[in-house]
Amino acid sequence: MLHVMGAAMGWVAFVASPTYRRRFLANSALAGYSFGAVRAAVAHAGRMVAELPRLWMGATMPCALTGEACVEQAYAAGRGIVFLTPHQGCFELSAQAAARRWSAERGPITVLYRPARQAWLAKVMETARNRPGMLAVPTTLAGVRQMIKALRRGEAVGLLPDQVPPEGQGQWAPFFGRDAYTMTLAVRLAQQTGAAVVLARCERLPWGRGYVTHFEPLSAPLSADMDQAVLQINQAMEHLIRQCPEQYLWGYGRYKQPRGEAAAAEPAAGGAA
Structure with missing residues (x-):
């Protein structure tokens, strides 16, 4: 029911907002897709919004896993894991699904989130995202230090590297x-802690049949050069998006100018963490 309602919401937003529509069409065309090839993404954007109340506050949602071997190998080697996923499908569920599978044995998964400006919404987000086996930390230096400590303990963290x-x-x-202005945080976390980088994408199945989260390793070891490593991360996100372009948020302002803010979430000073 939520997905049917969400699909309608997605199309209403697409028709009612010229800015959103232009950005959706421009971003998908830049990636080489005609509107016909990704038009399903309009409805999936609405489904993503509609399923959030259930995702944050409802019962556990069914989610199968594929490609778990690369995760098991990283844990078996005693390495922390940096899970990376784009704004695709039900991306928040990917961390929940991984936590259900591994947190009891391997410790919680720490995820980074940006608190809302409204106090009531910030409290809801903090409470809702601290699901069993998950620890949500804010985008502050303190939050990044928590992620570094988790990785050094051999635990996992989760990030969306296609966020500006x-x-x-x-x-x-x-x-x-x-x-596109691309975060360096994912690279710094992996480089400073020796953590493995694992790619994840959570695919939404049709007709409310649940979800599947796919895991795979980075295609090549992360470069020690920052420029090359950041490019690797972007290329990895492109790879995941092309596997299911009809569920990517093409309307996201990926190419916008970054807003001015104190550089609180860089772990450059996190060596003492």
Whole structure:
């Protein structure tokens, strides 16, 4: 029911907002997709919003896993894991599903989130995202230090590297052929702790049949050079998106200018954490 309602909401937003519609069409065209090839993403964006109340506050949602071997190998080697997922499908469920599978044995998964400006909504987000086996930390230096400590304990963290960070917390790198301001946090976390990088995407199945989260390793070891490593992350996100482009949030402002903000979420000073 929520997905039917959400699909309608997605199309209403697409028709009613010229800015959103232009950005959706421009971003998908930049990646080489016609509107016909990704039009299903309009409805999936609405489904993503509609399922949030259940995802945050309802009963556990069914989610199968594939590609678990790369996760098991990283844990068996005693390494922490940096899970990376784009704004695709039910991306928040990917962390919940991983936590249900591994947190009892391997410790919680720490995820980074940006608190809402409204106090009541910030409290809801903090409470809702602290699901069993998960620890949500804010995008502050303290939150990043918690992530570094978790990785050094051999635990896992989760990030969305296709999210535009504040000014000073990223660098420009190609994404589908156009420069996009890209976070350096994922690279720094892996480089400072020796953690494994695992890619994840959570696919929404039709007709409310549940979800499938797919895991896979980074195609090549992360480069020690920051510029090259950031490019690797962007290319990895492109790879995941192309596997299911009809569930990516093409209307997200991926190429916007970063907003000015104190560089609180960089772990450059986290060596003492």
